[in-house]
Amino acid sequence: MKSILTMSRITELFEAKKNILSIYYTAGYPNLGDTVSIAEELERSGADLLEIGFPYSDPVADGPIIQASSKDALDNGMDLKLLFEQLKDLRKTVSIPVLLMGYVNPMLQFGVENFCAACAEVGVDGCIVPDLPMIEYEELYEPIFTKHGLSNIFLITPQTSPQRIQKIDGLSNGFIYLLSSSATTGQNLEVSDTTEAYFSRIAALKLNNPTMIGFGISSKETFDKACQYANGAIIGSAFVKSLDAKNVKQSVQQFMKKFKV
Amino acid sequence: MSYFVNEKGYYGDFGGAYIPEMLYPNVEELRENYLKIIEDEDFKKEFHQLLKDYVGRPSPLYLAKRLSQKYNANIFLKREDLNHTGAHKINNTIGQILLAERLGKKRIIAETGAGQHGVATATVCALRGLECVVYMGEVDIKRQAPNVARMKMLGAKVVPATSGSKTLKDATNEAMRDWINNPVDTHYIIGSVVGPHPYPDMVAIFQSIISEETKKQLIEQTGNDQPDYVLACVGGGSNAMGMFYHFIDDEKVKLIAVEAGGKGVDSGFSAATTALGKEGVLHGSRSILMQTHDGQVVEPHSVSAGLDYPGIGPQHAHLFKTGRGSYVSITDDESLQAGLLLTQMEGIIPAIESAHALAYLEKMTFKGGENVVICLSGRGDKDMDTYMKYFNL
Numbered sequence: 306m307k308s309i310l311t312m313s314r315i316t317e318l319f320e321a322k323k324n325i326l327s328i329y330y331t332a333g334y335p336n337l338g339d340t341v342s343i344a345e346e347l348e349r350s351g352a353d354l355l356e357i358g359f360p361y362s363d364p365v366a367d368g369p370i371i372q373a374s375s376k377d378a379l380d381n382g383m384d385l386k387l388l389f390e391q392l393k394d395l396r397k398t399v400s401i402p403v404l405l406m407g408y409v410n411p412m413l414q415f416g417v418e419n420f421c422a423a424c425a426e427v428g429v430d431g432c433i434v435p436d437l438p439m440i441e442y443e444e445l446y447e448p449i450f451t452k453h454g455l456s457n458i459f460l461i462t463p464q465t466s467p468q469r470i471q472k473i474d475g476l477s478n479g480f481i482y483l484l485s486s487s488a489t490t491g492q493n494l495e496v497s498d499t500t501e502a503y504f505s506r507i508a509a510l511k512l513n514n515p516t517m518i519g520f521g522i523s524s525k526e527t528f529d530k531a532c533q534y535a536n537g538a539i540i541g542s543a544f545v546k547s548l549d550a551k552n553v554k555q556s557v558q559q560f561m562k563k564f565k566v
Numbered sequence: 567m568s569y570f571v572n573e574k575g576y577y578g579d580f581g582g583a584y585i586p587e588m589l590y591p592n593v594e595e596l597r598e599n600y601l602k603i604i605e606d607e608d609f610k611k612e613f614h615q616l617l618k619d620y621v622g623r624p625s626p627l628y629l630a631k632r633l634s635q636k637y638n639a640n641i642f643l644k645r646e647d648l649n650h651t652g653a654h655k656i657n658n659t660i661g662q663i664l665l666a667e668r669l670g671k672k673r674i675i676a677e678t679g680a681g682q683h684g685v686a687t688a689t690v691c692a693l694r695g696l697e698c699v700v701y702m703g704e705v706d707i708k709r710q711a712p713n714v715a716r717m718k719m720l721g722a723k724v725v726p727a728t729s730g731s732k733t734l735k736d737a738t739n740e741a742m743r744d745w746i747n748n749p750v751d752t753h754y755i756i757g758s759v760v761g762p763h764p765y766p767d768m769v770a771i772f773q774s775i776i777s778e779e780t781k782k783q784l785i786e787q788t789g790n791d792q793p794d795y796v797l798a799c800v801g802g803g804s805n806a807m808g809m810f811y812h813f814i815d816d817e818k819v820k821l822i823a824v825e826a827g828g829k830g831v832d833s834g835f836s837a838a839t840t841a842l843g844k845e846g847v848l849h850g851s852r853s854i855l856m857q858t859h860d861g862q863v864v865e866p867h868s869v870s871a872g873l874d875y876p877g878i879g880p881q882h883a884h885l886f887k888t889g890r891g892s893y894v895s896i897t898d899d900e901s902l903q904a905g906l907l908l909t910q911m912e913g914i915i916p917a918i919e920s921a922h923a924l925a926y927l928e929k930m931t932f933k934g935g936e937n938v939v940i941c942l943s944g945r946g947d948k949d950m951d952t953y954m955k956y957f958n959l
Contacts (some may be wrong), residue, residue: 362730362862363848365742366586372729384860409584410847414861435586436847440574460587464749470588487588487749 307504314402314430315456315479318353319515325537326528326564327408327517329355330546331374332358332391336549340391343397346554352401354517356433356539357386359407366435368491370542385415389423396428399406404458406433417446421453431456431479443476456480462487463503470510480515483507483535485522494521496530503536524561541554569814569890575763578887580854580880582686583762584847588746592754593850594668597764603668604661604771604802613861616660617775620693621650625776627783627939632911642793644780646805647916652785653944654773655686659755661772663690666753671889673697673752677727677741679706679734679801679858680871680919681713682944683757686897688722698722701740703733706871713948721822734875759879762850766807766879773808780939781812783906784881788937795930797822798941799922800835800893803871803882805943810891820892823882824922826868828893837866838895839878848876853883869898869952870918881931896925904928905946917944918952 318325329349332340344355359374361385367375388405395403405424412420412434424432432455437446442457450457456479461470466488473481481505484496494500507516518531519539531538550557575581575597583593586888603609617623622837625646633641636700646654659676672845678684691698700717702727707714717724730736738756745754759766759773771929781791798806800823813819828836836842843854850865855877856864868874885891894906901918904925909915916924920943927938946953953959 363735363739365748365849366588368743371727376730377861384858384862386860403664408847410857410863411861413846414844414859416856434851436584438583438585441582442585462588462591462749464591465587466591484588488747489588489743 313454313456313479314503318402319480319536322353323536324532325353325517327352327356327537327539328352329539330356330545330548331357331358331360331371331378331540332388333378333381334374334545334549335377336552337383339553340388341398343394343553343557344403345394346557347397347561348401350558351565352561353537354401355403357403357412357488359385359405364408366489368489368542368545374400374545385420387410389427392427392429398461402430403428405429409434409437410461418449421449421455424455425453429455431458432501433482434460434502435460439447439473439476447476454489458482460484463500467510470512471505474514477514480536481512481541483516483518484520485531486520488520490520492521493523494527494531508534521543528564567888569885569888571763571767571881577884578883579845580852580883581763581766582852583850584852585762585850586746586763587823588749589742589762590601591648592745592749599669600665600764603665609664609668612664613661614736617657621660622648622776623650623782623857624779625848627780627787630912633908636911637927637932638934639936639938640785641927642937642939643914644776644809644890644939644942646941647778647914647920647945651682651868652947653682653686653917654776654808654941655683656689656759657775657808658757658769658772659683659686659690659803660877662697662755663694666696666755671751671753673699673748675699675701675741675752676755676757677701677734677776678757679703679798679874680739680948681706681710681717682872682948684722684724685716685720687755687757688717688720691722692720698743700724700798701727701737701744703731703737705732706734706737710871711947715841735873742849746918750903755819757927758804759807759881760802760851760877766851766881768806769804770811770881771805774811776805776941777810777812784937784939790937792816792818793939794936795820795822795938797824797923797926797938799824799873799943800878800882801826801875801919802877803879805941806819807881809877809939809941814890817890821890822926823891823893824926825893825895826873826922826958827897828867828869830897831895835867837873837875838869839876840893841895844876851880853877853880853884869901870922871923872917872919894926894929896922897913900925900928904952905953906957912943915946916942917946918949920944
């Protein structure tokens with residue numbers, strides 16, 4: 306049993322709150338220097354958890370909006386070295402859990418050990434790396450993540466088999482990212498009977514880890530709907546789309562207003 | 567040392583299946599079934615029947631006499647250019663469409679660069695009556711208009727990839743996104759020995775007919791199935807893997823893979839992946855790719871759209887790293903000159919891709935009497951525009 310003192314920010318959040326609102330955005334977008342100020346503004350506006358995307362040239366799991374923000378961020382000059390510099394003083398102003406999300410190749414080039422060490426140093430709580438296979442994580446990287454106290458967040462889809470879900474649950478610490486459907490990011494969530502059956506099926510598995518629903522959440526209605534089936538939900542494309550390069554703070558506040566209870 | 571895939575989907579340090587969870591069930595279904603299906607007698611019979619009656623196999627192994635005289639060696643050309651649709655690509659699409667049918671898939675997607683793989687996919691979809699969607703970079707759609715028209719006439723839907731550089735790499739991304747969004751009824755026919763395991767192995771097996779036939783034909787023509795050298799061009803590397811396949815374990819046979827040097831390896835306009843790349847992950851496998859310090863994929867350049875790819879298949883990366891294969895490069899200019907030379911000495915207009923392999927003969931020295939096999943992977947009809955502009959024809 307972990308004591309309260311060593312409990313991670315993520316675990317603490319899930320123990321304390323329901324209907325957790327997590328926001329994804331791309332580091333270095335819309336302007337190169339916006340990374341930390343968006344985080345601060347999101348926390349002020351009521352976000353519970355942040356996923357900061359580190360951009361990649363070939364984001365195959367993403368739809369047009371996050372593809373475009375990734376490209377703009379790269380054109381702006383974002384890379385992992387700069388991102389960690391920007392996040393150096395993150396924990397002076399941001400107290401909610403922060404995850405980094407991105408593809409495996411930039412992480413490999415940075416070095417997984419260096420990457421994890423840098424995350425721990427700036428106070429990042431975990432990672433979501435969609436194209437890092439579970440088996441590689443288990444065999445090669447889990448000890449490194451554990452050493453640096455980082456959570457690794459896995460995805461599951463309606464097509465993921467029950468055996469695989471159990472395995473993912475065993476390897477997870479933090480939460481599990483439940484995709485509303487097998488889809489690239491940025492599409493609308495339509496909760497059909499089959500989606501509902503899938504969410505209920507997952508709920509019935511009584512997993513050890515909490516779950517967050519992502520992909521297709523864009524409004525208060527879809528957020529509330531998702532919260533019926535999970536501990537919370539993740540908004541990505543809809544938030545990224547709403548960012549206004551000239552009035553970043555105001556556009557964050559404007560977007561978050563919709564989610565105030 | 568094994569040069570083939572292990573049970574984990576790796577070739578030495580390369581390979582694997584670096585895919586998002588959304589693709590896992592599709593790829594896993596393939597992994598569990600591909601060898602069972604390929605080794606099934608009924609499948610084999612249908613595959614070989616179609617290769618014979620529809621594709622026109624075996625393709626000839628032609629001793630190019632005038633070229634042989636010029637280079638002082640016996641130069642054999644494996645004539646994949648004579649296949650139906652004009653290149654080796656159809657060997658793989660025939661295999662994969664039969665496999666897709668056996669998996670109960672109703673819809674086929676593919677990526678294409680120059681359009682050769684797109685045409686080969688549209689062709690087999692027409693043949694079997696399956697829906698076909700081909701992703702092609704917007705830039706390539708403009709420079710390969712005749713192939714776009716062929717695909718449309720064959721009933722395929724050609725979807726422009728408008729992200730990134732709008733070429734082959736981006737068409738591949740779009741095809742992968744389509745597959746994520748259509749996880750149940752769709753099969754993705756990847757055109758090269760790239761992608762997550764089991765694609766590199768599966769495509770290599772379908773293309774291995776090239777070297778299987780070559781060995782038999784060499785016995786017939788020379789009494790010896792061990793050539794001294796085997797050469798092929800490499801983009802992703804499917805014709806090369808087919809040409810190397812049955813020679814890989816015979817270390818007396820030297821394997822030479824010719825990459826596209828573009829305007830020169832150090833010019834900033836090149837697709838010479840092994841010279842310029844580093845180890846990393848692209849399109850689902852760990853291999854060698856052209857990338858920045860930060861792991862962003864770099865845009866390649868080659869006069870030949872079929873070689874214009876920033877990576878190579880993981881098995882090639884393994885042959886390169888272990889030294890089993892020699893990986894060399896040829897510039898745009900050298901390849902075009904070699905294309906003209908073959909045309910005027912042997913009456914064969916080669917695809918510019920294949921001309922890269924031919925061009926490397928200029929850099930080799932022979933004692934006389936060596937047997938050299940070159941994979942003539944495709945015909946040059948699709949490249950006439952480029953040849954016309956370059957030689958003012």
